[in-house]
Amino acid sequence: MLKNVRTGSSTLAGFILAEQRHFPTATGDLSLILEQIAFAAKIISWEVNKAGIANIVGATHSSNVHGETQQKLDVFANTKMITALDHLGLLCGMASEEAEGIIPIPDKYPKGKYIIVFDPLDGSSNIDVNVNIGTIFAMFKKPSGTVGEAVPQDFLQCGRSLVAAGYIVYGSSTMLVYTTGRGVNGFTLDPSVGEFILSHPDMTIPETGHIYSVNEANFSKWDSITQAYVEELKNNTETPYIARYIGSLVADFHRNLLKGGVFLYPADTKNPKGKLRLMYEAIPLAYICEQAGGRAIDGKRDILDIIPDAIHQRTPLIIGSKRDVERYLQITEDNRAEKKKGSKKT
Ligand code: AHM
Numbered sequence: 001m002l003k004n005v006r007t008g009s010s011t012l013a014g015f016i017l018a019e020q021r022h023f024p025t026a027t028g029d030l031s032l033i034l035e036q037i038a039f040a041a042k043i044i045s046w047e048v049n050k051a052g053i054a055n056i057v058g059a060t061h062s063s064n065v066h067g068e069t070q071q072k073l074d075v076f077a078n079t080k081m082i083t084a085l086d087h088l089g090l091l092c093g094m095a096s097e098e099a100e101g102i103i104p105i106p107d108k109y110p111k112g113k114y115i116i117v118f119d120p121l122d123g124s125s126n127i128d129v130n131v132n133i134g135t136i137f138a139m140f141k142k143p144s145g146t147v148g149e150a151v152p153q154d155f156l157q158c159g160r161s162l163v164a165a166g167y168i169v170y171g172s173s174t175m176l177v178y179t180t181g182r183g184v185n186g187f188t189l190d191p192s193v194g195e196f197i198l199s200h201p202d203m204t205i206p207e208t209g210h211i212y213s214v215n216e217a218n219f220s221k222w223d224s225i226t227q228a229y230v231e232e233l234k235n236n237t238e239t240p241y242i243a244r245y246i247g248s249l250v251a252d253f254h255r256n257l258l259k260g261g262v263f264l265y266p267a268d269t270k271n272p273k274g275k276l277r278l279m280y281e282a283i284p285l286a287y288i289c290e291q292a293g294g295r296a297i298d299g300k301r302d303i304l305d306i307i308p309d310a311i312h313q314r315t316p317l318i319i320g321s322k323r324d325v326e327r328y329l330q331i332t333e334d335n336r337a338e339k340k341k342g343s344k345k346t
């Protein structure tokens with residue numbers, strides 16, 4: 001249980017400081033990185049909010065009122081994340097869904113022990129239509145025994161080694177949700193004072209939900225297990241499920257975290273390895289989900305147990321309420337047992 005915090009009156013900075021006291025050897029480096037992410041999020045949030053207006057201006061002029069060429073919002077978000085973090089002397093490397101290789105810390109800045117990975121603007125197909133989008137991030141420590149600039153191998157750590165993860169959802173309000181492995185807490189941006197304020201302490205996901213979120217247009221491209229699972233959810237008369245799918249992972253996950261339910265982006269014939277990115281999307285949200293009492297798998301194993309082979313690796317993802325995710329595993333297991341029985345008969 002959280003002590004010494006007051007919902008509605010604790011700022012993110014104050015909360016991070018209070019949390020730091022639980023780690024007697026903490027240097028404050030992680031806290032500073034989190035605060036800088038919150039700073040980048042405020043700037044991105046502001047830009048996201050005026051994107052509609054900027055597009056109207058952009059329709060008649062190729063540059064904005066200041067004579068600057070307008071940047072795509074995802075490029076803007078990527079740049080803001082990098083420039084908020086690269087000079088702190090606390091990171092040794094960054095990787096972003098928007099950059100092909102790893103993003104080095106410029107030579108002029110000192111290097112630190114942390115590695116950060118992020119998806120600067122998730123749900124980019126929703127940008128132009130005024131629908132919720134988000135930023136996702138996760139942090140590791142550089143593997144011990146290595147010094148200086150991070151190399152690609154340093155990024156390929158399994159999710160169990162994370163030190164922090166979080167997301168920002170730019171919705172009807174802007175919310176930042178994060179964990180450092182001591183539960184999950186949510187903060188709402190109060191635009192009048194420009195501060196993230198603790199609004200959702202100790203977030204936990206209901207053990208079973210009544211929402212399923214999946215792009216059902218892909219039904220015919222799924223394997224029979226995924227099809228059977230979704231059919232079962234739809235036909236569950238004991239707990240009637242409703243379908244909710246925004247097409248922005250952060251927003252779909254956030255809703256299910258609050259209300260309970262399951263989000264799936266399974267492998268399909270078009271994306272045989274899944275569509276979502278393991279390092280920028282699945283691992284950070286899986287860490288948050290487990291911290292909130294939920295579960296996240298790729299269909300067979302826990303997402304947090306996967307050791308990535310490449311920074312842009314894709315993965316199937318089934319994430320949300322524990323019992324809902326475990327039902328997928330049960331159907332897989334039953335299917336395997338059935339097949340085994342069948343092969344013995346022949
Ligand atoms: P993005 O990071 O380029 O925005 O792509 C990831 C997005 C997720 O936010 C969302 O869950 C998924 O792609 C939606 O995909 P689809 O349109 O195939 O349903």
Ligand code: MG
Nearest residue numbers: 119122123281
């Ligand atoms: Mg994304």
